[in-house]
């Protein structure tokens with residue numbers, strides 16, 4: 554019975570340690586989250602002005618030819634690359 558108590562105590566200590574480290578991680582993540590940005594790329598069709606937004610990909614640059622426009626078939630080009638603030642988690 555005594556052995557069980559020691560293991561129970563160790564288990565409680567382990568759980569407390571896990572909870573405290575979890576809380577620390579959550580607090581750190583929240584602090585970082587305030588200044589988190591996401592890079593977006595806006596591609597636009599020069600012919601009919603149709604535009605699409607997608608996540609930035611490595612190698613993207615302004616005026617880079619992209620896929621064909623789904624409306625008129627003209628080659629769309631990257632119009633703008635910008636960063637948007639990620640909405641705070643609720």
Ligand SMILES: [Zn+2]
Nearest residue numbers: 598601622625
């Ligand atoms: Zn078009």
